[in-house]
Amino acid sequence: MWVTCLQENLSKGLSTVGRAVAARATLPVTQNVLIRTENSRLLLTATNLEIAIATWIGAQVEHEGAVTVPARMLTEWVNSLPNDKVEIELLKEQRGIKMKCKNFTATFNGTDAEEFPPIPTVKGGVTVHIPADQLRGALQRVVFAAATDDSRPVLTGVKVDLSESEFALAAADGFRLATEKGTLKEPVSAEVGVIVPARTMAEVVRLIGDQTADVEFSINGQRSQVLFKLDNAEISTQLVQGTFPDYEKLIPTSHGTRVKLNLLHFQQASKAASIFARDGSGIIRLIVTPGDKGASGTVKIQARAEELGDNESTVEAHVEGEASKVAFNSRFLTDVLNAVQGDSIMIEMATPSSPGVFRAPKHPGYTHVVMPMFVQWP
């Protein structure tokens, strides 16, 4: 016998590292998961050479050893097992493993652990701690604004700036910008800015889960690699090289109209509108009317599907400043409304062709800027 562990733990561990397994591999071993004993635990590691995820599961270790086996087959088989004790035996010359769980047995041919690509270490740079819920929330509100088209690689990443006791995240795809500031547990030793692939950030959000302890975030000395240390997993990734746009100057500094709406009502109205937008031009129009002397104003939310019909809902709003009109790509509007929480959301705008700025009282550090569509107003 090599190690014994619980099916439940093994299954969870494999799913944790699963996203880092290479899908189509130029280096076939990256489709394997590395299994290694470490201090009476089992360390599972997967990498697609850009991102690496490691996790530990409790196990009874009889002797030290390591091996790599095909990740997908192993994961699927383990998921099909009953929740019971799993016994793993190391085949001769570490050529694979033999597994047994109740009356199920299987053999997985694998390769020597030596063939697995080394996971780069991250040291010599800066390390900070960020409260888990703050990092998770900020990432959830920022990551989706990153570009999916890699024609300009820096935009496929999330800019992370650390200075003094503050962290700032930003993502932009050329049409919209999402940014959020938050506080670090302790001041950072040096001011740094790096661009982390948005894909990695999405994994970080997933793996933070409902963790409460702080996340340790380190950048290496060469500013080429970062590491997120979570409760039970570590994610390291290569950084996107290049210069991120100076996004601060994309945030308008003045506005003529500011509206505050009930978030839920606004979400419902724009959901209704997007049904029409989907079959039409994909555009949602907002018409802001201030109220008479202290009375609350309104925002009309409209969309039309050329020949099929149109739709309008009116949401009460607190309007400061002038009447105003603006039209947004319905996808961009829906994205930001789904990203924020709390009771209300605010939009600041100047003219129909200048960017709309979304803020949410629940997330004081958050700013979302969307470039409106040019449309004909009746």
Place this chain on the structure above:
Amino acid sequence: MSIRRLSEATASRIAAGEVIERPASVVKELVENSLDAGATRIDIEVRDGGMRLISITDNGTGIRPDEIALAFERFATSKIADDSELTGIRTLGFRGEALPSVASVAHVEAVSRVPIRDSGVRIVLNYGRVVIQEPAAAPPGTTVRVSDIFRNVPARLKFLSSPGTELARIQHLASILALVYPHVAFRLASDGAVRLTSPGGGDRLAAIAAVYGSKAAQAMLAVEGDSTAAFSVSGLAGSPELARGNRTYITLSVNGRWVQSRRLQFAVEQAYLGFLPERRYPVAVLDVRAPFEDIDVNVHPAKAEVRFLREDIVFAEIQRAIRRTLTEGAHVRPLRAPSANPGIGGKAHHQDDGAARRSATTNAVPGDPATTPEQRLFATEATWPIRGQPLLSPASGPTQQTPTTGPAVHPASEIGHPLSSQTGGAPAGKPIPQRQVLPVLRVVGQAQETYILCEGPDGVYLIDQHAAHERVLYEDIKRRSAARSVESQPLLEPEAFDLGPAHASFIESHLETLSTLGFVVEPFGPKTALVRAIPKLLVDRGHGGGKAGEWLLRLIDESAERGRTDSWQDRLLYTMACHASVRAGQKLTNDECRELIRQLEQVEQPHTCPHGRPTMLHLNSGHLEREFGRR
């Protein structure tokens, strides 16, 4: 009308030049004379590619003995009397130039009899000089024998190709004449072997069968012109499967006169845009009817070109007539039976014509008079059971769905809702655009993350998800750009990008058009431009945010291919649609598959992507049953 010499003033107004260049020109001139003489049978016989002998025999009106010498004089014609008749010419000849030109470069013998007379006449000319003229017994009609062409002009002789090549030219010409004049029975023999026969009688399809073979004839769709309109186009247009690798299969005539007009050919090619892949050309035999006063045939010495007073009308009519035929007669390309095509992979129909020709020659039945090279060419290319409106076998059902089988795909306006004409829904005189109709398809699932498998009324259909989506997006954005309502998504920050001189001048001169396509661009210094907005279509598929300028240049480059007949705007739209559509390898849910099929049902040309590749293949039930040995 008797033969008379034209006045010098009239003669000087006739487009002059080299009439006789090679044996094929002699054939053309003599056959045209026979056609003008009302012949219904024309026999062409040649030796050594026409270099030794060309003999044309017709059953036309004949030439009177007292006029035959005059016929060989310059500017002597029976077809016009003075230059007022130069406009509105209805005969093929009008210059009185052909016979003297031929006679000046060859030894010519003509025998002719006017049917109502008892005897005919024989005349012999030696390089322009009459050496014999005598009464002769002859059948009604005229025979002209031209031998030893260019013997007296060695310089011209040198310019001739080998007898084989000259024969090929004559054969091509005879094929065209047989196609353009289906009421005449043609026969071409070379060195004693019959190379081509056409039945005459006026059936164009029979002429096509005679020239290109019956398989090709089955794949022709009838183009029916409105005979009451001043301008109309009629004839036969090949269904897209019949596409060829070159343009020589487009045969055109104007009021029955064969013309070689590059411009008209272009109009036909344009009409096929979207139905054929790039660098594939249609087969078509079409006659344009136009008021005689609108046509000037006196522009080219060999009368190959014509000029139209109102060319735009002619162009529009060609386009309209062909497109309507194609959309109505369009059909899903059926899958070929694998057994019919042993050892040939999916590329079978991409093999070039050269290869087909080579294999054709080896398959040819020697001495079979009915097998022309053209026929063999068509016979060797894999042909499909054509489901359009096969003119030769009307037994198989029409593709057009009746409204009862598919109301969902037949919006009221498309089937001529009784109210639509009364309410003036369609402007008078402008035809309601015809749509190709898809059969009702039920999605079975996705295969290989690339194809949507559907079941239809007559078997199984495989739909290429990328090609289908590309077609859907293309028609949508095309409609929007025509309505100048392409949604354009502004950038957060206008993006400056560098331009080479070619791009700079292109962008500068097309700013307006680019904005109707969704690109808002401004010149910004000599080598720089500023993009302010790009089409929303691209943004919605996650494109363009990074480098909008590069995107624009890339689209311009991808659309810049020369030698195409479609406009760069159209190509830009294809390219945009291509980049915005789902890729092969993208997993689609069943709902997404259904949605895509639903959208495909709404488009005008569901069977091909904008580049002309098929969107779907059909495996029909009968074929499946045969292959599985169920029948």
